[in-house]
Amino acid sequence: MNSDEFRQAAKQLTDYIADYIEGLRTRSVVPDVEPGYLNELVPDAPPEQGEPWINLFNDIEPVIMKGMTHWHSPRFHAYFPTANSYPAICGDMLSTALACIGFTWNAAPSCTELEMRMMDWLAQMLGLPDYFHFKNGGPGGGVIQTTASESTLIAILGARTKILQKYGLDNKITNNDDDDDENGENKDSKRYDLLGRMVAYTSNQSHSSVEKASMLSATRIRLLPVNDEDFSMDVDALRRRIVADHERGLIPMIVIATLGTTNTCAFDDLYKIGQLCSEFEIWLHVDAAYAGSAFVCPELRHYMNGIEYATSFTVNPHKWLLVNFDCNAFWVKDKSLIEDAFNVNPVYLKHENQNRILDYRHWQIPLGRRFRSLKMWFVFRSYGVDGLQKHIRKQIELAQLFGQLLKTDERFELIDEIRMGLVCFRLRGSNEMNEKLLQTINHGREIFLTPSKVNDKFIIRFAICARTTNENDVFYSWSLIRQYAEHLFDL
Amino acid sequence: MNSDEFRQAAKQLTDYIADYIEGLRTRSVVPDVEPGYLNELVPDAPPEQGEPWINLFNDIEPVIMKGMTHWHSPRFHAYFPTANSYPAICGDMLSTALACIGFTWNAAPSCTELEMRMMDWLAQMLGLPDYFHFKNGGPGGGVIQTTASESTLIAILGARTKILQKYGLDNKITNNDDDDDENGENKDSKRYDLLGRMVAYTSNQSHSSVEKASMLSATRIRLLPVNDEDFSMDVDALRRRIVADHERGLIPMIVIATLGTTNTCAFDDLYKIGQLCSEFEIWLHVDAAYAGSAFVCPELRHYMNGIEYATSFTVNPHKWLLVNFDCNAFWVKDKSLIEDAFNVNPVYLKHENQNRILDYRHWQIPLGRRFRSLKMWFVFRSYGVDGLQKHIRKQIELAQLFGQLLKTDERFELIDEIRMGLVCFRLRGSNEMNEKLLQTINHGREIFLTPSKVNDKFIIRFAICARTTNENDVFYSWSLIRQYAEHLFDL
Known part of the structure; x- marks a missing residue:
């Protein structure tokens, strides 16, 4: 494909993408395929000679779309949202084409510097503590990671390194068995002894x-119980556990608190947990992967009361803030806390700046990294703070609407109050009935919902996901769910 | 940005991208900026109201390009190549727009199934052992990871889990302190004792x-010495170390062999290492991040003689196989080896298939994942096996050409023979002279090279990187390097 062919191809694809996104309401959300469907559609060996673009383009519908679950259908209500917006697609196109690997400042200065700026913009939009902003010259700051999974792992590794350092060790497992410290103790044994005593909560x-x-x-790791009424962490149990562990010679190292759990969008009490962490000098990592984006709206920031205790904080703009995957945002109070955990410095990466x-x-697990802040820059400027707030508020309203509909029918029950864009509900009846209902709904392929389980109850999650979901979609889903339930159980 | 605005914007961007890539020879490779340059160009707060596309577009040159190191300039010779091709850009556009998260088969069947197919295509193109192919129905197969860093980490974790299982344990750190096994031993202490005894080489x-x-x-980890002549791992030293560790009660767990090191593109002797690993039942992970792509050419496969001993293998198509970042390919002999290391199974991700x-x-660190095999599909079909082979062969020829030029001038010396697309050289003289030369070359901003150090010698790496680098670019770089050297040292 030469540059002229690319111009043609990418423009054809642009129209295809716009048509696809605007036409999503006419497609079934869930595809009608069985495992292995693709084997008959794609040969088992690559072609010897190159093929023209039109062959590739013509295969998108019969091969890819045939087996696609349409995450951006207005009737996709599974999992949590994943972001998709036009300015993000443009930002990502540019990032792909630049194809720079910004592992050091020198390797692509604009890649590093725009990311620092965008992390500051986002920290400001969300109302995060000052110490997370680069512009305050403090030791803290933010970085884009691939996913919240990595941010949590990095927080754990940072906390671990901090404890190793406290005991005069570092993260590097020595090459030499006989590497004793000044007291004649072997560093390796000391390190593994410490590792075995560290505890995450x-x-x-x-x-x-x-x-x-x-x-x-x-x-x-300790998986602590939650309060019955709102599924938030039982902080008294946390305190008891920390004290008991401490007394047993273990080292309470990190608490991972969640703002907006996947099961029910539950919020842990950051303020109480934070006080406890402060008392025992424990790293507090806050996982706000989904719900954190909502803090662009000041009226929702009460959900993060106590954030001033956070050592690190993470949110996925690629979930609810219209910046396409991957774009996880992670802040840390003092960058040395994570730089020390990963620092390897080969000559081939050294540079004079x-x-x-x-x-x-030094802030991430991989060495290579895309220019992902371009997506943030394009989205934040295209929407403005006002546009992002409107997006969040609209999705919350739609969840409330679904909840109101549900309350009109006493054959159904809401699980807990509705928080953010997630509604958890079930048919009043057995787990088996609810499993059967969900399965039937998804087999219908017109809408897509996912299950969860709390206190041994099988529940159904209805999440407002697509940017384009509107009131009519919610009415449509509700009518479908009712009909399936009535038909199945002769209600 | 609505869909009509997107059509306009993405088409404008398409032309910009084609113009950018075709015009790269006219830009300085290295930008003329100092750390902090961007702070004056991008406001320190996001806009309240959204801005039109044209504002964003007009900022690309003065903000982004002003501070960009052009990785796809034909005169970029730093690090190793990172891939960039037109069909990959198209594949990535589609992936971004679909924005599906293929963590399970159900979540996006085509995302999982095309990836399985493309990993098989690639295994076949590279001549990898049959046991890495899904289509052979064996327990092995391949997956796309973000980077080779993650693949190596995953191999280590898989090897660790295998050893824990051998001792009746799993990777899950129990929640309960009193979780004793049938012999009354505490599983946690046993686990940390084992962890402290495992060794990577x-x-x-x-x-x-x-x-x-x-x-x-x-x-x-043990960092073993290398042979003086070709910088390959000293296998005798490896054997001695494994035996000594074994005798001390340690557990030799994994050997990470490299095909094509970053410093000098050195190749470890897989055959000898493999025999050793087989003898001691050690996991052999092969890191062929850069050089592995070259195995699309059958005449280069002798470099991986012994591959039949590999437990896992990784290569970066995003380096040398024209598939844009991120696209690391990782194969494992038996998928249960890595699935067991990561398996967490919450209800909200369960599905009937x-x-x-x-x-x-279960094959990766993050939960979320992009539809990255689209890029592979588009690239492999656009180029065909023949086109990919031509790309590799041309880049190797260019490296050989640079080497020939260098040999005509006895003021310079080659470090080792030229392998693949990398030439390592230095001025005959002190490390300081070579450091000074490299710094001056890069300050000139017309070409970009990076350093390394072997046996305490500072060396300069000249890598053939861009898809568009041609003979004239090589002549140009050589003349520039000579001139700088002559001017600096009055040679």
């Missing part, structure tokens, strides 16, 4: 990625 | 990401 409602991060980092500004390679 | 020439992965996973096909979320 989170609630049993936190995201699966928290448990995964503990597995990856070999960190002992490395002490004058930051190198983001 | 690699050469002192392997990529910094290997050492980083050991820090992240808290794994003890999960035992009929794979869910890639």
Whole structure:
């Protein structure tokens, strides 16, 4: 494909994309395929000779769309939203085409510097504490990670390094067995002894990625119980556990609090947890992957009361803030806390400006990184703060609308109050009935919802996801859910 | 930005991108900016109201390009190549617009299935062992990761899990202190004892990401010496180390061998290392991040002699195979080896097809994932196997050409033979002279090269990077390097 062919191809694709997005309401949300469907559609070997663009373009519908779950259908209500907006697509196009790898400042100065600026813009929009802003010259700041999973892992690793340092060690596992410190103690044994004593705490409602991060980092984790009424972490249980662990010689290291859990959009009490962390000098990491975007609206910031105790904070603009995946935002109070955890400095990455500004390679697990702040820049400027607030408020209103509809029918029950854009509900009846209902709804392929389980109750999650979902879509979904329930159970 | 505005914007951007890429030879490779340059160009707060597209578009040159290091300039010879091709840009556009998150098969069937197919295509193109192909129905297969850093980390974690399982444990750190096994032993103490005894091995020439992965996973690592003549791992030293560790009660767990190191494109002897790993039942992970793409050419496959011993293998199509970042390819001999390391199964991700096909979320660190195989599909079909081979062969020829030019001038010396697209050289003289030369070259901003250090010698790396680099660019760079050297040192 030469440059003229590219001009043609990318313009044809642009129209296809706009038609696709605007036409999503006419497609079934869930595809009608069985595992293995694609094997008959794509040959099992690559072509020897190149093919013209039109062959590729003509295969998009019969191969890709045939097996696509349309996340941006206005009737997609599964999981949590993933962002999609036109300015983000443009920003990403430019990023792809520049194809610079901004691991150091020198490797692409605009990539590092725009990211710093955008992380400051976002911190300001969300009302985060001053210490997270670069512009305050403080030791803290923000970075774009791929996902919240990585941000949580990085927070755990940062907390671990901090404790190792407290005991005169670093994160680097020495190459030499006989590397004793001045007291004659072997550093490796000391390190593994400490690792085995460090403990992370989170609630049993936190995201699966928290448990995964503990597995990856070999960190002992406590999944604490939650309060019955709102599924927030039981802070008294947390205190008891921390005290007990401390007394047993373990080292309480980090608490991962969630603002907006995946199951029910529950909010942990940051203020109480923060006081506890402060008392015991424990790292407080706040996972606001979904709900954090809502803090662009000042009237919703009461949900993060206590944020001033956070050592690190993460939110996914690629969920609810119209910046396409991947774009996870992560802030840390003092950048040395994470730079120390990852610092490897080969000669081939050294440059003469490395002490004058930051190198983001020390802030993340991979070395390579895309120019992702372009998407943020384009989205934040296209929408303005006002446009982003309108988006959040509209989605919350739609969730409230669905909740009102649900309350009109006493055969259904709401699980907890409605927070943000998520409604959790169930048929009054057995778990089996609800499982059957959900399965039937999704087999219908017109709308898509996902399950969860709290207190052994099978529940159905209805999330407002697509940017284009409107009142009519909510009415449509509600009528469909009622009909399925009536038909299935002869209600 | 509505859909009509998007059509206009994306088409304008398409032309801008084509003009940019075709016009790269006229731009300085390295930008003329100092750290902090962007602060004056981008306001410190986001706009309250949205702005029109044209404002954004008009800022690309004065803000972004002003501080851009042009990785796709034909005269960019730093680091290693990062891929950029027109069909990849198109594939990525479609991926961004679909914005589906393919963590499970159900969440986007085409995303999972095309990836499986493309990983098979690539395995076939590179001549990898049959056991890495899905289509052979074996337990092995491939996945797209973000970077080789993650693939290495995943291999280490997989190897760790395998050892834990051998001792009746899993990767999950129990929540309950009193969780004793049937023999009354505490599982947590046993786990940390084992972790402290596991050892990873690699050469002192392997990529910094290997050492980083050991820090992240808290794994003890040995950086082994290399052979003087070709910088390949000293396999005798490896054997001695493994035997000694084994005798001391440590557990030799994984060897990370490199095909094409970053410093000098050195190749470890896979065959010898593989035999050793087989003898001691050690996981062999092969990092061919850069050089692996070259195996599309059968005449270069002798460099991976011994690949049949590999437990896992990784290559970056986003480096040398024209698929834009991010696209790291990772294969494992038996998928349960890595699925077991990461398996967390919350209800909200369960689906009825999960035992009929794979869910890639168990193969990676993050939960979310883009539809990255679209880029591979578009590139492999646009170029065909033939086109990809031509690309690799041309870049190797250009490196050879540079080497020939260098050999005509005895004031310079080649470091080792030229392998793949990398030439390592230096001025015959002190390290300081070579540092000064490199700094002056890069300050000239017309070409961009990076340093390395082997055996305490400061060397200069000249990598053939851009898809569009041609003979004239090589002649140009050579004349510039000579002139700088003559001018600086009055040679």
